[in-house]
Amino acid sequence: MKKVTINIIRALTILSLILFLKGCSEREVEIQKEIISPNGVYTAYAYNFKGGATVGFSQRVSIIKSDESKVNDILVSDSPNVFFNTNTNSEDVEIEWEDDSTLKITCDENGAYVKLKVDIFDWIKIKYE
Secondary structure (H helix, E strand, O other), X not given: OHHHHHHHHHHHHHHHHHHHHHHHOOOEEEEEEEEEOOOOOEEEEEEEEEOOOOOOEXXXXXXXXXXXXXXXXXXXXXXXXXXXXXXXXXOOEEEEEEEOOEEEEEEOOOOOEEEEEOOEEOOEEEEEO
């Protein structure tokens, strides 16, 4: 009886450890806004990225061809980020196409650590306010 109890405890411990580690590596994308360019070729996405227990919350903006079908997979993996910040108090990033070749990004950078700010992406000018 004692051996059965020990084996049950071991099995539960291993199962708990597996579930914990799986939860630590889960990535999550919460799209705040998506806007298609005036010519319909690109879509800009403003989203919040949660990288699991070891990577904190970040705000990102990516530009993806509008005909892509697996947008969430692209955003979770190696999406073409044009803006990326962390340590922000605000979850809002505003995006707006001014024309086919200009995207305007507006966000509160107060206290944020901006890791990436791209000025030109695939012939698209990125303006920041």
